[in-house]
Amino acid sequence: MSKPIPVGISARHVHVTREHLDILFGKGYQLTVKKDLSQPGQFASEEQVDLVTEKGAFKKVRILGPERKQTQVEIALTDALKLGIKPPVRDSGDVKGSPGLTIVGPKGEIKLAEGVIAACRHIHMTPADAAEYGVKDKDIVKARCDGERGLIFDNVLIRVSDKFKLECHLDTDEGNAAKIGTGGTIELIK
Template sequence: MDKEELIKLVTKRVIEKMKDYDTHKVPIGVSNRHVHVSRQDLDILYGKEYELTRKGDLKQPGQFASNETVTIRGPKGEFERVRILGPVRKQSQVEVSKTDSFRLGIRPLIKESGDLKETPGLDLIGPKGIVSLSNGAIVALRHIHMTPAQADDFGLKDKDMVEVETFGERRGVLGEVLVRVSDQFALEMHVDVDEANAFSLSNGDHVIIRKER
């Protein structure tokens, strides 16, 4: 193979890689510790029939960061001013990183949001009262939100597990990424702060889906 043919081959592969990136890229959303609360628990924390007030919209339709915060307390320590995300849910849930769990003194499992079986509890402390959760603290399983149309484009379905490739100074591969499909979602991959720091990821960065398991 002469020099000209080699240049053509390399150029072709670079173009193919760029097309693959454009077709399969997914924006990143970095998720700091936060709380979802039930209607009943919000009544205790902030008062009867209190309504969350909107600080800013999140990328997922209908979801928002509220102005309201709570203190989350574990057996060994606590974090103050942990933001509540709205709207209210059927069951309260606390999402923390593995690093957070050391300070709190708990051993949360890596779980899909909403799967709270066999998870540890925490105290939620609000301005009006305290809620002692018997369970509900998790390290959220990294996941990608997408619409049914986007899932079709990717050749994926709800609950699939995929790998994604990151780029930059700490380029690498993240495995065991859960695919979540709904017409109520917007395309976005959620990672926690530990994962973001490990791969030097920030909000708005992009990854690409490498393969389906």
């Protein structure tokens, strides 16, 4: 049995570029840290935007910082039903060919041609963690969670960087299916 891995549940959120932040909130606007996230240097900002499609909308969706090289919206597949879109399940940053939507801020809006994904479940690890668990970056593994609705997750992506902290990221649909929340743990199965 391997050492338990902490879980973080990821709700719908937006990552924005400097250019898009200027359009949404005004030239030179800086994100305000609301709460630091588990991954070093990452934070939930005070700033929120609306996500809009022809079929639906979500109000007050949090922007996560810091700014990114490309704007990306991460939603759960249940969220996609309300928006009437079909996002692919992908690793963060892989948005090519994904659906778009409109992001509305207090000063302007962005019409994304692509950029909406359902993030694939993944485990962040340092190189030392990867060595301990016997895995490498981009490996695909299984992970088990116990409990009342315990289950085994297939197709869990390993992401290794010295900038990461050990944590498994699941979206809200996955967390609800397993009845696990932030602070719970999973066990890596190769």
